[in-house]
Amino acid sequence: MRTIRVGSRKSKLALVQSGLVIESLSSKSDQFTFAIQHIVTKGDRILDVTLSKIGGKGLFVKEIERALLDGTIDFAVHSMKDMPAELPDGLEISSIPLRENPHDVLLSRGHKKLEELEPGAVVGTSSLRRAAQILQARPDLTIRPLRGNVDTRMARLNSGDFDAIILAAAGMNRLGVTEKGEDLPFHTMLPAVGQGALAIECRSEDAELKALLNTINHEETAVTVRAERSFLKRLNGSCQVPIAAYCERQNDGKLSLSGLIASPDGTKVLKTHCSGEKPELIGITAAEELLDQGAGEILSELGLESDSDA
Known part of the structure; x- marks a missing residue:
């Protein structure tokens, strides 16, 4: 019987989220046992400075990803909104369970x-x-x-x-x-990309584990989050930029994405709305519409570019 090592931050929420995933996986198979390994991230160590001033997205995942890459742990459960648009080579988000309330x-x-x-x-x-x-x-x-x-x-x-x-x-x-x-309603407060969803990250080469993780993947959540993350990636999204997006399935079966980028003081807020069938294309299209509206100016004012991940 294989023991799967699960990397988790020590916060109460991180441990609860890891526990929920382990419970779901245990109900799908009795061929594995699980052990949680605590990992302290940069975001956990520095609490007196805003996230945007100490590196933006990735603050709660980089040390965990190092542990994945060196084989210390086998998978990790992240809040999707903490995940950078680009992942290190050799790692992937293998499963996205059913999304919680995104508000x-x-x-x-x-x-x-x-x-x-x-x-x-x-x-x-x-x-x-x-x-x-x-x-x-x-x-x-x-x-x-x-x-x-x-x-x-x-x-x-x-x-x-x-x-x-x-x-x-x-x-x-x-x-x-x-x-x-x-x-808060979405017209007042659009959520962070992936808010409410979990990202289960593991090594791309671990076929056995990926097959197990796939048993708790929620396809509808995964599709809508892909659209949001495509939007994030095109806009070079990080915690240094006020970016928001939410995608959902409409009654006609099409995906509908609302996106936003703003100046930090809220004086300049650009919004867009796109619908379609291909999640990545919807995200890119929505981002391009914001760039046409002047999103590049907001990014340049913050010292960022719009063509790669921060």
Whole structure:
């Protein structure tokens, strides 16, 4: 019987997500056992600086990918929104389980909605994507950085450090958090690429493991996430740029993708919407439409190009 080593960050959410995947895989086959190996990433070590200032996407995955490549672990479970558009040679996302709720949630003292917050109210988030969209909707609010795990962020809200904070609904649901909040609609807050989905990454050469992981792949989630990641890749997406996208299947069977790129202060927000049948083509087309609208100017102002991954 093969023991499969699963690399995981030590955060409560990362361990819960790894546990959910292991539970699903165990129900599909009794030919394997699983052992979790803790890995500390750069994003876990540096908590007092916003993600955009310490390297953007990849902060929570690079050390784990090194462990995959050197054979220390066999697979890892990532939040898809943390995954860079390009993966190292020899690694692949072999499985994407059913997506959780992709919305962002506003939690506030007094259970106020976004429109009900007082002018000047302090909203905590270190996500440039969230900050830009909040400021577009409510330019009279104040954004202040907030990092840490879900419990830490909620504690700072409850202690009065912030009037409101924004969390991912998926993380709250997986952790069993029942705090009352407002699911922000997509026209106000478009999610990060892949938000709510998990990425199970392993070595491309491990055919036995890939066959097992495929048993929990959710094809519809995988297809829509492919469209979003194609959009991200074309726009050179990283945490240094407020980029958002969400793709879903329409009633007529076509895929529908909404995309957005913004300046960090929310004063310039470009949006697009595309539909079609080929996920990668939809993502590229949506990105090209934003580039035609002037997305390249936003990227150049941030010192980035638009033709390769950051």
